[in-house]
Amino acid sequence: MTVQPIQPTLTLMATTFNRDQLQVQLDVLKERKAPQIALAGRSNVGKSSLVNALARRRQLAKISATPGKxxxxxxxxxxxxxxxxxxxxxxxxxxxxxxxxxxxxxLIEYYLTDRSELGALALLLDCRIPPQALDRDLADFASGQGIPLLPVLTKIDKCSQTERAKRQQEWSRLLGGISPLAVSSKEMRGIDALWAAIRSHAAAD
Ligand SMILES: Nc1nc2c(ncn2[C@@H]2O[C@H](COP(=O)(O)OP(=O)(O)O)[C@@H](O)[C@H]2O)c(=O)[nH]1
Ligand SMILES: [Mg+2]
Structure with a gap:
């Protein structure tokens, strides 16, 4: 008998645009004593697609035709x-x-500062792009705040095995030995493994 992994459900609680709105939600979560897991990445890295893949719902998060809009x-x-x-x-x-x-x-910096309720920062990294300064800066900032990193290589359907292995090595070296999980939202690869990692970080908090 094989045990089916649980499919968690995702419900949009709130969309916030500034520090005041953000703080309202942080207070709600504090009240619930709820841990948080953050998702971050460069514009167009495939973050919205990944939220939809995690939710197994096509339209929970908007996938942008115009990135950054x-x-x-x-x-x-x-x-x-x-x-x-x-x-x-x-x-x-x-x-x-x-x-x-x-x-x-x-706003990102404010969110990541003194955020002890944050179980991990899932840092999304495009499989096709070599490590960039902005991603490294964010990783360094989060580490400096004592936030565990969960690096995730996205769009692996667009990469060869060789390229993917190279990216994993590069990132692992930069992140002190943490090798990124590899996912494809398009082909639903690595999604269960990512859920498992996210849930264990949330539980460990
Ligand atoms: N081939 C492929 N394309 C993807 C994948 N994930 C996202 N994309 C595409 O990458 C573009 C940006 O995706 P989106 O989720 O909006 O990225 P965001 O800006 O990080 O939220 C869109 O054209 C998506 O269809 C993937 O796993 N595989
Ligand atoms: Mg998006």
Whole structure:
């Protein structure tokens, strides 16, 4: 007999655009004593697609034809575990104003600072792109805050085995030996393994 992995359900709790709205949700979660797992990555890394893949729902998170267009911090409630998945805005989108980039960078930084209820930061990394400074900066910042990292290579259907192994090695070296999980939202590969990792980080908190 094989044991089927549980499929958790994701419900959108709130969409927030600024520090005040963010703080309201953080207070709600604090009240519930609920841990959080954050998702972050460069704009277009496949974050919305991954939220949908995790939820096994095609349209929970909007997949952008125009990357970087609508940005927000989205809170999803995970049952039966009882924790929040926090979808941070994509960063590094060149075609938006300096001011706007600064606003979101500041908000991400605020969210990641002194966030003891954060069980892990899932850092999404495109399988086709060699390690970039922005991703490393975020990883360093999170590590400096004592936040466990859960690196995730996305879009592995677009990479050869060789390229994927190379990326995993590069990231593992940069992240002090943590090798990224590999996923494809398009082909639903690695999604159960990612759920298992997310849930164990949430539970360990
Ligand atoms: N081939 C492939 N394409 C993907 C995958 N995940 C996302 N994409 C595509 O990458 C683009 C950006 O995806 P999206 O989820 O909106 O990225 P976000 O900006 O990080 O939220 C879209 O065209 C998606 O269809 C994947 O696993 N495989
Ligand atoms: Mg998106």
């Amino acid at each position: 609508t940005r927000s911090i989205n809170f999803y409630w995970v049952e039966p575990d009882g924790f929040a998945l926090v979808d941070l805005p994509g960063y590094g989108y060149a075609r938006c104003s300096h001011e706007e980039r600064r606003h979101w960078a500041k």
